[in-house]
Amino acid sequence: MNYLLPISEEIYQKHIAPLTPRFILTHPAVHLQVNDAIIPFEESGQQHILPLIYRVTAVNRTAKTISLQLIDFCQHTLPLKEAFTRNILISQEKMGDSLRIAPPEFEEVKNAMGGKRRTEQELLTSIRNYITARGYYYDEETLYNYHICLKTRPLVILAGLSGTGKSKLPQLYAEALGHKPRYLRLPVRPNWNDDRYLLGYFNTITGEYIPEPAVEFIHEAETDPYNLYFFCLDEMNLAHVEYYFSQFLSTMEEEQPEDRRIQLYSKYLWERAQKGADPFPYQLVIPENLFFTGTINVDETTKPISDKVIDRANTLEFFSVDLEKMPIPTTVAPPISIAASTWRSYRINTPDLSYRSQIIEINKLLNRADLGLGYRVLHEIELYLANSIELLEPDTAFDLQVKQRILPRIRGAGYKIEQLLNDLRAFLRQQNFPRSIQRLEEMQHRLQHDGYTNFWR
Known part of the structure; x- marks a missing residue:
């Protein structure tokens, strides 16, 4: 049989987000059998149906647990409400906390989530075709190199001549994956001498935290783990990178995602601020679905890049430009829509x-x-x-x-x-x-x- 099974936030963070291939889930398992197919969905919030397909490999009714094995991926999430609105789930049957659905409807749910996951080569071909249709050109090696760098580490530096498409690459990459609304380009200014220009500050007079666009964007990424977010620091070495980005550089070193925390202000001030309006969180987690790209130029107006930064990023160069290969913009095909968990499955x-x-x-x-x-x-x-x-x-x-x-x-x-x-x-x-x-x-x-x-x- 096929089921839609609700998953708690704790289980999502512990097993679903890191794509654990096999795990044991506490569940009454009254109706579940070995070899049943499972698609999880959020038990709270917007109740997204998640683009992962599991197989039940063991059932322990005494211990009230089931063993799940990850067997396949779809392209993107689907709100449960939308599945009902589109009449995809017509003959579902509620079985305890799960929904049992017939095989044809199970296939419709998978198709509504974009169908079977593309191969990585197909994904990159689609991205390249999108970029070409937009009227831009990056050779295959550059595009593949950037993609691999993102899979390896969430910070990439793009260096090169002005006007060679450094800041456009992360933007087009985000657009091609269907995440244009979740792309932020922030120009760095020469007077950035600490991280308040990214993180904001606590106003001791009003008792409020005043966030900057960057920290609001990061908070949005943290609260939306199903989508990819792309943050571009344009001309990042107009100021000393270590002055305004040091907390990020240190936080990225943590192996466990839940440990990648940035302290914005003290918990004591946050508790005091709760007496008024809902305050901004006193700390943030740098989530796995957030990627940083920094563009740099090297001239008399910029600061040198230190080993602390070089150690933590791949540096791609944009110096050789072949103007003859610049394409003419054509009709742009709809972008691919890909969930964060599906993108991580290539890693x-x-x-x-x-x-x-x-x-x-x-x-x-x-x-x-x-x-x-x-x-x-x-x-x-x-x-x-x-x-x-x-x-x-x-x-x-x-x-x-x-x-x-x-x-x-x-x-x-x-x-x-x-x-x-x-x-x-x-x-x-x-x-x-x-x-x-x-x-x-x-x-x-x-x-x-x-x-x-x-x-x-």
């Missing part, structure tokens, strides 16, 4: 260790110049490699990671840096990594010409 959490020996050798070369890689960088390079499988060739993926995660750490002058660049170039030539070699040669030329070099152009 791989087990690192790919196949290039560990090369990373160790590169680290030894860095050590000679008093530089080196930390555990974080190693882990995230290997996560990137795992998430690039079937999207990029393995050598291409590793070449990009050397360029995006390792080379930005190199800067300075003198014999040690010169020798490091020579040794690295020789090693990478043996391995045949052309992207990294090209950048190293540019850095060597700058060292010879200016007496100083770094990664940034």
Whole structure:
């Protein structure tokens, strides 16, 4: 049989959101049988039907538990009310707290949620077609690279020439996935010397918390876990990133989503504020459905990017522009609608260790110049490699990671840096990594010409 089963917020956060492949659910299980198909829905709030399909693998009526196994995904959520309004659920039968539905209606529910999940290649092809129809061009490697970076870590930095489409990429990516209303671009200003420009402040005179648009956007993402949210910090290095973004950088280090908390003001002040109107929360969780993209330029008006930021992000470059490939805008097909849980289903959490020996050798070369890689960088390079499988060739993926995660750490002058660049170039030539070699040669030329070099152009 097929059922729609209500799920509590606690169960959603513990098992549904992290896409736990198998879990045990406390349930009376009076009518459920092994091999029954289950689609969960929220038991409160808007009662969204969630785009995940489970199979009952075991029933323990004595302990009042059932074992569920995740077997498939649909594209997006569906409000339960809408399913009734559209007459999808006509002959459902209420069985305790669940709804038993006939096989044809079960298929209709899945179709109303966009049908079976697209493959990752199909998803990216749809995104690229949407971007082309809008009249913009990004080569396949750039688009795939950006997508893989988002799967690896929720902060990506886009560097390059002005007007090359840096800030447009996250916007078009969000639009193509049906999340245009959940995209925020915020221009950074040179006077941002602390995080109140993002988080707001507590007004001690009125006893109210005054939020900024950024913190309201983050709060919206936290309270809407079923959709993806995209936050673009435009020209993020017009001010020192560490001054206004330090809490975010530290919070993103937490492994468990519930630990990624930012304190806005004290609980004591929040309790006092409750005596009046409903106050703004005193802390926020940075949710898994929120992605940050920062665009940067490197010129006399901007601040340098420190290792603290470089360590926590992939850096994609936009310097080579092929004007001949700029498409003419055409009729835009409707965007894909994809739920946050479905997008996360493409993510791989087990690192790919196949290039560990090369990373160790590169680290030894860095050590000679008093530089080196930390555990974080190693882990995230290997996560990137795992998430690039079937999207990029393995050598291409590793070449990009050397360029995006390792080379930005190199800067300075003198014999040690010169020798490091020579040794690295020789090693990478043996391995045949052309992207990294090209950048190293540019850095060597700058060292010879200016007496100083770094990664940034």
